[in-house]
Amino acid sequence: NAGVMQNPRHLVRRRGQEARLRCSPMKGHSHVYWYRQLPEEGLKFMVYLQKENIIDESGMPKERFSAEFPKEGPSILRIQQVVRGDSAAYFCASSPLGGQRTDTQYFGPGTRLTVL
Amino acid sequence: AQSVTQPDIHITVSEGASLELRCNYSYGATPYLFWYVQSPGQGLQLLLKYFSGDTLVQGIKGFEAEFKRSQSSFNLRKPSVHWSDAAEYFCAVGSNQGGKLIFGQGTELSVKP
Numbered sequence: 495n496a497g498v499m500q501n502p503r504h505l506v507r508r509r510g511q512e513a514r515l516r517c518s519p520m521k522g523h524s525h526v527y528w529y530r531q532l533p534e535e536g537l538k539f540m541v542y543l544q545k546e547n548i549i550d551e552s553g554m555p556k557e558r559f560s561a562e563f564p565k566e567g568p569s570i571l572r573i574q575q576v577v578r579g580d581s582a583a584y585f586c587a588s589s590p591l592g593g594q595r596t597d598t599q600y601f602g603p604g605t606r607l608t609v610l
Numbered sequence: 611a612q613s614v615t616q617p618d619i620h621i622t623v624s625e626g627a628s629l630e631l632r633c634n635y636s637y638g639a640t641p642y643l644f645w646y647v648q649s650p651g652q653g654l655q656l657l658l659k660y661f662s663g664d665t666l667v668q669g670i671k672g673f674e675a676e677f678k679r680s681q682s683s684f685n686l687r688k689p690s691v692h693w694s695d696a697a698e699y700f701c702a703v704g705s706n707q708g709g710k711l712i713f714g715q716g717t718e719l720s721v722k723p
Contacts, residue, residue, distance in 0.1 A: 498653075500653075525709075527709075527710060527711075529711075529713075535715060535716075536616075536700060536713040536714055536715040536716050537654075537700065537711070537713045538713070539705075539710040539711065539712070542708050542709070542710055549708055550707065550708040550710065552707075553710075585653060585654065587654075587711075589709070591709075596642055596661055596704065597704065597709045598644075598656060598659060599656075599711060600656070601646070601653040601654040601655070602653050603652055603653040604652075604653050606651075
């Protein structure tokens with residue numbers, strides 16, 4: 495059973511470009527969480543999605559960031575017009591239950607975004 | 611507000627020595643607590659979790675953690691550290707808002723030969 499998959503593992507963008515980060519949850523999991531880890535910091539929640547629905551986006555920056563989890567295919571975290579402050583590691587986690595404190599979330603290897 | 615504090619940013623221990631990593635939480639109700647480990651350049655791996663019941667929780671790789679409600683703590687322990695344990699360790703609490711995790715800032719563990 496494959497774990498959570500993220501691609502690309504490393505992404506370099508110039509300021510003003512768009513970044514697309516993909517996450518394929520574990521088989522049988524329909525709940526996806528995105529977290530961001532800035533240098534020297536812990537992980538911060540960004541958004542929680544179920545298939546075709548955004549459940550909680552309270553941690554998403556108001557501008558330039560969006561996320562989706564279509565019926566078919568991976569979840570996508572999209573960052574438009576990237577700035578240097580977006581440089582971070584972005585982690586995706588999936589869970590089988592979703593929305594509950596007792597959830598166990600399984601993390602992918604992360605995408606390390608560098609903005610030049 | 612829900613929060614997690616890991617007071618130690620960096621800890622160095624000798625191989626074979628015992629280890630305790632501290633975690634304090636702030637949460638109004640019964641907390642659901644997790645410890646994750648992150649090796650350099652890797653994702654997070656779940657070490658153990660506490661939901662209810664026995665306050666001493668056993669995890670993988672020889673780790674254990676003890677939940678102490680009176681001290682709002684969930685410290686991680688290992689009796690004998692191996693060089694391969696060098697990594698960053700994160701404590702987290704499950705939020706009552708949608709199940710997201712609230713993480714501490716992490717403790718980086720170095721192991722001396």
